Amino acid sequence: MDLGALFGSFDNFVSFTIGGLVFGAIYALIALGYTMVYGVLQLINFAHSEVFMYGTFAVAWTFIFVHGTSDASWSLGEALPTLLLALVMAMLVSAGVALLLERAAYRPLLKKGAPKLIALISAIGASFALAEAMGLRDRFAGWVGLEDDLANYVSPGKARDVYSNPVGIDPKGLFDIGGYTVTDVDLLIIVAALLMMVALDQFVRRTRFGRGIRATAQDPESAALMGVNSTRVVQLTFLIGGLMAGAAATLYMMKIGSTRQNAGFILGVKAFTAAVMGGIGNLRGALLGGLVLGVMENWGAAVFGSQWRDVVAFVLLVLILLVRPSGLLGESLGKARA
């Protein structure tokens, strides 16, 4: 196949591939949350997109807190200390939202033995509630009389508009592949996402808690008989998903720079797609699914035009599931061999 002709030039092909990997890495980090919760509870946590969205706000808030609201453009080196702080804040906020979800939207239902379908409805409801709460944050601040003090954070009257990080991170070219210049921001996103994945993979394979998670995924009743505290395992699973979503939110804000209360929706759907594509319940599948999805949709956008990006993503999902109904890597979380 003549890639040059298809993509305009070979340089374009490289550029779209790397751009796709960057987004794919972010999809993959979010996908981990879907796949972990599914692996343990066989339940799609549809509110996970909101866990991510809250993280993006935490990043913007951190920059506003450190820097203020005047527009600025920082190099990656200048931004790094604030970025690290933002990463910690986003991970905390996302993990907090994820734990709250587990406590409020799932545990009461699962305790009563509610069917999974009911939990799914609860998840969709929680997703709307969380998104709307973010869109109404100016009102909440108004109720407690902090509207003016927190104006920079809650955007009175404009809480539903796009909310930007005033600090733009200016990417710097590091080296060329083909004719494409890889920037420090791109590289950091891909490397950071991969590092998080490796850390999680090792955690699940090597630690005692990780064994508890895998055992519960393979046979919850047997795991309980071994002395695994199933409530803790479920909490831990949500916590990990939240931490990963917070990291994804930080990387997303580095690249995109703005968010809003419905920013989680499309990212969430894409990440869920990535999780299903890789084999839901499978950690390495989430990574593979994320990267494949990111690259393929970017190629699709290049070849057919950017309005076709999402079409390509979902057609790809359908095609993969037609050929391999259990996803690219198939197995569940527990069955992944150590």
Place this chain on the structure above:
Amino acid sequence: MLLEVEGLCVNYGHIEAIRDISFGVEEGTVVTLIGANGAGKTTTLKTLSGLRKVREGKVTFDGKDITHLPPFERVKMGLSQSPEGRGIFPGMSVRENLGMGAYTRRDKPAIAADFDRVMALFPRLEERIDQVAGTMSGGEQQMLAMGRALMARPRVVLLDEPSMGLAPKLIAQIFSIITEINEQGTTVLLVEQNAAQALKRAHTAHVLETGEIVRSGSGSELAGDDSVKAAYLGGDI
């Protein structure tokens, strides 16, 4: 009594699975519950491990009321189970499965000693130690499930139908291992459909019918009982 059950009632949905069951397990003995399919044997064991909610009645372990304790607390106290259908972790190796049996324990030297003990009881597992458990034969999986339950160093081990689906030669082997486990000092509560073997091994036995205990006695007493013979032993002991 190490384990005592008083007036236990458990529902399965709207169906009464067990009704007003009472029995005790003396430390150091083998106690068996025999009965037909659906008599409530597995429900009884699951309830003792905390997997089923008690509607009425009381379970006492070593003098403490454990009726409403979650399963992991019971494991820590010394009550472990090899469940019906083995319930091994199919994607883990034999070694990892055995490790899961010691999940609540931190005493590494004692865990290593118990590992050696399980290897001695089940030499077959030692040969398969790094094999993925899901790829083993039924008999090997049964040995793994029992070995895994012993890795908790239980004071009482609950065995749910260890002979199910096994060849006769293997069944005899499994039952002699049960006696050996008991002789090493572990109390055994055994649920079985293979009444002949179970009664031969048990100090005390109870017959369950549709959720109730209809007959109790020593293993040899029940093995000689005409109605038990007719219903569970096919008259050929």
